[in-house]
Amino acid sequence: xxxxxxxxxxxxxxxxxxxxxxxxxxxxxxxxxxxxxxxxxxxxxxxxxxxxxxxxxxxxxxxxxxxxxxxxxxxxxxxxxxxxxxxxxxxxxxxxxxxxxxx
Amino acid sequence: xxxxxxxxxxxxxxxxxxxxxxxxxxxxxxxxxxxxxxxxxxxxxxxxxxxxxxxxxxxxxxxxxxxxxxxxxxxxxxxxxxxxxxxxxxxxxxxxxxxxxxxxxxxxxxxxxxxxxxxxxxxxxxxxxxxxxxxxxxxxxxxxxxxxxxxxxxxxxxxxxxxxxxxxxxxxxxxxxxxxxxxxxxxxxxxxxxxxxxxxxxxxxxxxxxxxxxxxxxxxxxxxxxxxxxxxxxxxxxxxxxxxxxxxxxxxxxxxxxxxxxxxxxxxxxxxxxxxxxxxxxxxxxxxxxxxxxxxxxxxxxxxxxxxxxxxxxxxxxxxxxxxxxxxxxxxxxxxxxxxxxxxxxxxxxxxxxxxxxxxxxxxxxxxxxxxxxxxxxxxxxxxxxxxxxxxxxxxxxxxxxxxxxxxxxxxxxxxxxxxxxxxxxxxxxxxxxxxxxxxxxxxxxxxxxxxxxxxxxxxxxxxxxxxxxxxxxxxxxxxxxxxxxxxxxxxxxxxxxxxxxxxxxxxxxxxxxxxxxxxxxxxxxxxxxxxxxxxxxxxxxxxxxxxxxxxxxxxxxxxxxxxxxxxxxxxxxxxxxxxxxxxxxxxxxxxxxxxxxxxxxxxxxxxxxxxxxxxxxxxxxxxxxxxxxxxxxxxxxxxxxxxxxxxxxxxxxxxxxxxxxxxxxxxxxxxxxxxxxxxxxxxxxxxxxxxxxxxxxxxxxxxxxxxxxxxxxxxxxxxxxxxxxxxxxxxxxxxxxxxxxxxxxxxxxxxxxxxxxxxxxxxxxxxxxxxxxxxxxxxxxxxxxxxxxxxxxxxxxxxxxxxxxxxxxxxxxxxxxxxxxxxxxxxxxxxxxxxxxxxxxxxxxxxxxxxxxxxxxxxxxxxxxxxxxxxxxxxxxxxxxxxxxxxxxxxxxxx
Numbered sequence: 001x002x003x004x005x006x007x008x009x010x011x012x013x014x015x016x017x018x019x020x021x022x023x024x025x026x027x028x029x030x031x032x033x034x035x036x037x038x039x040x041x042x043x044x045x046x047x048x049x050x051x052x053x054x055x056x057x058x059x060x061x062x063x064x065x066x067x068x069x070x071x072x073x074x075x076x077x078x079x080x081x082x083x084x085x086x087x088x089x090x091x092x093x094x095x096x097x098x099x100x101x102x103x
Numbered sequence: 104x105x106x107x108x109x110x111x112x113x114x115x116x117x118x119x120x121x122x123x124x125x126x127x128x129x130x131x132x133x134x135x136x137x138x139x140x141x142x143x144x145x146x147x148x149x150x151x152x153x154x155x156x157x158x159x160x161x162x163x164x165x166x167x168x169x170x171x172x173x174x175x176x177x178x179x180x181x182x183x184x185x186x187x188x189x190x191x192x193x194x195x196x197x198x199x200x201x202x203x204x205x206x207x208x209x210x211x212x213x214x215x216x217x218x219x220x221x222x223x224x225x226x227x228x229x230x231x232x233x234x235x236x237x238x239x240x241x242x243x244x245x246x247x248x249x250x251x252x253x254x255x256x257x258x259x260x261x262x263x264x265x266x267x268x269x270x271x272x273x274x275x276x277x278x279x280x281x282x283x284x285x286x287x288x289x290x291x292x293x294x295x296x297x298x299x300x301x302x303x304x305x306x307x308x309x310x311x312x313x314x315x316x317x318x319x320x321x322x323x324x325x326x327x328x329x330x331x332x333x334x335x336x337x338x339x340x341x342x343x344x345x346x347x348x349x350x351x352x353x354x355x356x357x358x359x360x361x362x363x364x365x366x367x368x369x370x371x372x373x374x375x376x377x378x379x380x381x382x383x384x385x386x387x388x389x390x391x392x393x394x395x396x397x398x399x400x401x402x403x404x405x406x407x408x409x410x411x412x413x414x415x416x417x418x419x420x421x422x423x424x425x426x427x428x429x430x431x432x433x434x435x436x437x438x439x440x441x442x443x444x445x446x447x448x449x450x451x452x453x454x455x456x457x458x459x460x461x462x463x464x465x466x467x468x469x470x471x472x473x474x475x476x477x478x479x480x481x482x483x484x485x486x487x488x489x490x491x492x493x494x495x496x497x498x499x500x501x502x503x504x505x506x507x508x509x510x511x512x513x514x515x516x517x518x519x520x521x522x523x524x525x526x527x528x529x530x531x532x533x534x535x536x537x538x539x540x541x542x543x544x545x546x547x548x549x550x551x552x553x554x555x556x557x558x559x560x561x562x563x564x565x566x567x568x569x570x571x572x573x574x575x576x577x578x579x580x581x582x583x584x585x586x587x588x589x590x591x592x593x594x595x596x597x598x599x600x601x602x603x604x605x606x607x608x609x610x611x612x613x614x615x616x617x618x619x620x621x622x623x624x625x626x627x628x629x630x631x632x633x634x635x636x637x638x639x640x641x642x643x644x645x646x647x648x649x650x651x652x653x654x655x656x657x658x659x660x661x662x663x664x665x666x667x668x669x670x671x672x673x674x675x676x677x678x679x680x681x682x683x684x685x686x687x688x689x690x691x692x693x694x695x696x697x698x699x700x701x702x703x704x705x706x707x708x709x710x711x712x713x714x715x716x717x718x719x720x721x722x723x724x725x726x727x728x729x730x731x732x733x734x735x736x737x738x739x740x741x742x743x744x745x746x747x748x749x750x751x752x753x754x755x756x757x758x759x760x761x762x763x764x765x766x767x768x769x770x771x772x773x774x775x776x777x778x779x780x781x782x783x784x785x786x787x788x789x790x791x792x793x794x795x796x797x798x799x800x801x802x803x804x805x806x807x808x809x810x811x812x813x814x815x816x817x818x819x820x821x822x823x824x825x826x827x828x829x830x831x832x833x834x835x836x837x838x839x840x841x842x843x844x845x846x847x848x849x850x851x852x853x854x855x856x857x858x859x860x861x862x863x864x865x866x867x868x869x870x871x872x873x874x875x876x877x878x879x880x881x882x883x884x885x886x887x888x889x890x891x892x893x894x895x896x897x898x899x900x901x902x903x904x905x906x907x908x909x910x911x912x913x914x915x916x917x918x919x920x921x922x923x924x925x926x927x928x929x930x931x932x933x934x935x936x937x938x939x940x941x942x943x944x945x946x947x948x949x950x951x952x953x954x955x956x957x958x959x960x961x962x963x964x965x966x967x968x969x970x971x972x973x974x975x976x977x978x979x980x981x982x983x984x985x986x987x988x989x990x991x992x993x994x995x996x997x998x999x
């Protein structure tokens with residue numbers, strides 16, 4: 001069982017984008033407003049950790065539409081869980097901490 | 104790749120071009136997919152921009168911005184190949200692959216273990232003697248040997264007790280200076296008495312080297328106050344275990360040392376045998392205050408400046424460097440010189456570290472270099488063997504490799520996989536070789552000629568070295584096959600199921616030639632070394648110890664012989680033994696050549712008159728009787744032997760010197776008749792009455808030193824050795840001579856009655872040991888080469904089965920086919936031998952320091968080596984060739 005590492009900002013942003021339906025690399029780049037040089041390596045890492053799956057579109061579909069086929073990404077169960085945990089953690093950070101000195 | 108899609112403008116084209124360029128980074132296996140992914144996303148971006156009507160410049164910026172990310176991504180994809188997970192995965196795969204071919208793996212590991220093991224054995228030797236400080240001393244790097252010597256360090260000598268005290272007082276660069284000396288004493292009495300090695304130590308010795316006792320206490324300054332008043336002893340750990348049975352009640356036990364009772368006060372820590380490496384491990388440590396008992400000498404010698412016997416060791420003060428300490432010795436030297444107890448040309452000299460003296464260190468270093476050169480070659484031969492094995496195995500995997508390359512496997516990755524495999528094999532070979540280091544540690548002390556108190560147990564350094572050598576070997580033998588196999592041309596490999604291209608063959612041939620050359624160099628290098636060692640030991644020692652019987656007596660032990668009584672005893676003994684039939688000559692000497700420790704006399708001042716400007720030397724010093732020189736076959740060069748003229752009150756005092764000493768003397772005039780002064784104001788010094796041929800008294804391998812002989816009628820020592828030259832084998836006279844002793848004095852114990860020659864020849868054992876090692880390694884290399892040659896020829900025969908089948912089928916005689924193959928093999932051998940002769944010249948340059956009396960291009964050695972290799976080559980080629988002809992031609996043709 002790997003020690004749970006806190007996911008970084010870019011990683012969480014990419015996961016969220018995929019969860020919100022951005023399946024293609026280009027769309028993730030646009031949506032997150034991160035550089036492609038950040039997004040793609042992140043996609044690769046997430047894939048290796050088992051948080052995402054990457055698949056090629058059906059070739060016939062693409063041909064019919066007169067365009068090259070694309071690679072699309074989907075969250076796995078683990079990825080979904082990891083995203084929730086990370087979001088919770090970040091929200092906790094955003095909460096104002098109770099002041100130490102109380103009256 | 105997808106079907107052609109609608110083209111876009113130049114911006115898109117540029118961006119796409121950039122992608123193509125970057126795609127070079129991506130490992131071949133993944134390149135196509137990577138390109139398609141990026142190009143597809145780029146196309147969709149460009150498509151969208153066009154639809155939105157974005158102007159060209161803005162399009163270019165956006166597309167370019169997007170495409171830029173391909174570079175870091177490409178690098179990270181490439182980097183993925185080098186993550187720990189991936190490499191470990193490949194490592195596991197390599198191990199699994201090797202496990203699938205257990206025989207191959209075992210053969211390789213075994214072959215490697217030979218080469219690596221040889222290196223491990225030599226390193227164990229070097230580690231024990233040179234690298235590891237003796238025992239567990241406190242901060243051993245701050246310990247320094249202090250001696251009298253010259254700059255070139257071929258004189259490295261000890262001190263008298265008063266000189267040692269002066270050094271101790273005056274040496275501010277040192278925290279403290281202690282002294283020690285080796286001796287032999289008789290332990291116990293009666294029939295169980297035994298002569299054992301001991302060390303005498305100054306009181307501060309144990310504190311200086313920084314040891315704690317295993318039991319009781321160690322010697323302390325309180326044990327060093329008054330001469331003769333401290334009969335206490337510390338037992339060495341080993342002696343405590345073996346001789347005293349590890350008895351816990353050892354403390355307080357009384358033991359008898361040279362007839363004097365001592366009390367055991369402690370046990371030295373385990374593994375400590377003194378700080379001199381080449382010494383017998385001592386049984387006891389005794390206070391230097393007990394010197395008169397230990398050395399059975401007159402009292403007062405501890406205060407005598409001329410009596411040199413102590414080795415000094417110092418601990419550098421904190422923050423003082425070795426060089427600073429050496430520089431500070433100049434003042435001390437001046438002080439000692441003023442007292443005339445340091446000769447001209449000598450200074451007080453330091454040598455870093457303890458263990459070996461500089462002379463010993465140099466000699467060991469020389470041998471170490473020679474031995475390492477030899478085992479290094481053995482390792483190379485081993486690697487060539489294994490490389491050939493890998494090549495052979497690889498060429499049966501050519502198909503697999505070719506397919507993988509065709510599918511886009513990156514060459515770098517394949518290379519890495521092969522290299523990993525080789526490293527695993529290398530580590531395995533190293534691991535299998537580790538027991539060799541332990542075996543070496545056990546056998547080395549027995550092989551070494553001088554007893555050592557050094558432990559050779561392999562430590563982390565030795566183990567690390569062994570594994571490291573294994574890995575290095577892995578890289579060495581793995582490189583060539585790995586490069587070869589990843590260069591397989593796809594078409595070649597896919598065509599033939601089991602391809603053995605001409606290139607692969609050429610490579611294997613090159614390896615075998617290299618192997619033969621190395622073996623040739625090794626064997627001839629070994630031969631040269633052996634011959635030079637024989638020359639060194641064959642040099643005339645100046646005496647003839649064959650046909651000589653020797654016996655040792657010690658009258659001082661008995662406490663009942665005065666000087667006159669002792670002389671009378673010796674006279675009676677000589678006369679009685681001489682009258683035995685079969686005895687040609689009888690003599691007495693205070694020290695036997697080689698077999699006894701030699702002593703040096705205190706400063707000797709020479710000159711025609713007492714006050715003349717002095718030349719000072721330190722000759723070896725012996726007391727002998729008339730007839731001694733005859734008994735050992737030492738010829739007189741001038742003058743006369745001792746005789747009746749030297750006896751009695753009225754006799755003039757005479758000495759005999761050897762040629763070397765005579766040469767020094769004759770600088771002042773004629774040596775014969777010259778007076779010899781021992782002290783500053785000596786009146787009536789003895790004169791030289793005879794000159795004897797030089798003899799090697801200390802070691803057969805080093806030339807003779809100046810030596811001076813005194814007649815026993817004028818200088819007395821109770822401890823003498825009897826020498827008897829017999830006409831027949833000396834062992835036959837042992838009983839008779841023993842009976843004479845009993846006749847003359849029934850209660851006198853006699854030691855070591857027996858032939859002298861084996862004791863002298865024992866010093867040759869070092870030569871023999873080295874020769875043995877060298878021959879073993881040479882033989883090993885030869886064996887490995889033979890195996891390699893056989894393997895290569897055998898394999899290529901297997902590969903050429905079809906060809907030979909065809910030849911036989913079209914009418915060639917089997918004999919012709921055999922001849923063809925044998926000729927091919929001999930051609931290889933000839934080239935290898937030729938190169939080897941050249942290489943052996945190079946080797947001899949390296950060994951030049953160790954070679955004595957033999958030139959680098961010694962024809963006999965080269966001739967014999969060539970012959971041996973030729974025979975080996977013939978056998979190694981003939982056997983597989985003959986096997987080949989027994990192949991049924993039709994079978995052969997059917998083979999794929």
